[in-house]
Amino acid sequence: MYRQLMRLQQLSRRTISSSGRRQVENVVKEKQKLFQADNGMPVHLKGGAADAILYRLTMALTVFGTGFALYELLVAAMPKKS
Incomplete structure (x- = not known):
């Protein structure tokens, strides 16, 4: 068992280094x-x-994100009609 492990270790080391x-x-x-x-x-x-x-793409995402955040703030600020 020990000999097989040593052989496997040598084989793996040789494969990686070469x-x-x-x-x-x-x-x-x-x-x-x-x-x-x-x-x-x-x-x-x-x-x-x-x-x-x-x-x-970054500028478009920034403008879209800012607009969406402002929209959500506006929706949150409006009282809900029940």
């Missing part, structure tokens, strides 16, 4: 150049189309 590692390119310098460029764009839109979509 797995291939994917090389990831470091793109920090390129991103720094992109975001520090003085091109008149706000920093929250310099990332491209995805940033613009996320910005507009």
Whole structure:
């Protein structure tokens, strides 16, 4: 039993340590150049189309949430007719 556990431990250690590692390119310098460029764009839109979509979605949700909160406050402030 003990020998089987040791063998299983060695096998699992070998499998984990020998797995291939994917090389990831470091793109920090390129991103720094992109975001520090003085091109008149706000920093929250310099990332491209995805940033613009996320910005507009966030603004739409903010406006909708504010409007809904004001509506609910108005409903809560009105006396209920029974």
